[in-house]
Amino acid sequence: MPNLQALYDQAIQGYSLDFLYTSYDMTTATSLERGFSFCGRGQSRMVYRRKNVVIKFPRGFSGLEDNICEAYAYHKYRKQSNYNGEFFAPCKLLSNGCLMMNFVSKMDFKDMPRWTFYIDSSQCGMFNGRVVAYDGAHSLIYLKDDALRWAGII
Ligand SMILES: Nc1ncnc2c1ncn2[C@@H]1O[C@H](COP(=O)(O)OP(=O)(O)OP(=O)(O)O)[C@@H](O)[C@H]1O
Numbered sequence: 001m002p003n004l005q006a007l008y009d010q011a012i013q014g015y016s017l018d019f020l021y022t023s024y025d026m027t028t029a030t031s032l033e034r035g036f037s038f039c040g041r042g043q044s045r046m047v048y049r050r051k052n053v054v055i056k057f058p059r060g061f062s063g064l065e066d067n068i069c070e071a072y073a074y075h076k077y078r079k080q081s082n083y084n085g086e087f088f089a090p091c092k093l094l095s096n097g098c099l100m101m102n103f104v105s106k107m108d109f110k111d112m113p114r115w116t117f118y119i120d121s122s123q124c125g126m127f128n129g130r131v132v133a134y135d136g137a138h139s140l141i142y143l144k145d146d147a148l149r150w151a152g153i154i
């Protein structure tokens with residue numbers, strides 16, 4: 001994935017990756033034509049939704065690393081949990097560094113299993129009758145080297 005490597009080099013030098021979602025023109029009519037609408041934003045990613053799919057646009061280096069780690073974790077564990085008992089939302093890394101992920105429905109804290117307390121801000125919910133993390137990157141630091149190798153970056 002040569003594109004991704006170039007993007008990573010750019011991001012690691014501190015350049016913003018906002019052009020990824022502004023070039024998609026997600027905030028104007030184009031997004032409506034494509035059926036995408038704003039879903040949420042965090043410190044490092046902008047998220048747009050269409051039906052049961054979201055696209056997570058990295059805004060810089062840490063968003064790109066989070067996308068790569070979450071994609072690798074799902075590739076590695078699928079419907080199984082990692083060694084900490086954590087489950088991850090199905091997702092796929094796109095060649096431009098964005099992450100395509102299934103939409104995860106919010107759920108009550110009181111219904112969350114214990115492993116979700118160890119996910120950053122318990123950012124978990126329901127997908128297909130299972131509890132999964134939609135922002136599990138903080139728990140995946142141990143996978144980072146493998147994930148970057150898998151993505152062809154190191
Ligand atoms: N798969 C998903 N299903 C439903 N909503 C989502 C999903 N992924 C992200 N979101 C929404 O978009 C917001 C931003 O996404 P996310 O938390 O992954 O970004 P981030 O920049 O990594 O956040 P943080 O600041 O917590 O590190 C979330 O708080 C949530 O509301």
Ligand SMILES: [Mg+2]
Nearest residue numbers: 042043123135
């Ligand atoms: Mg978040």
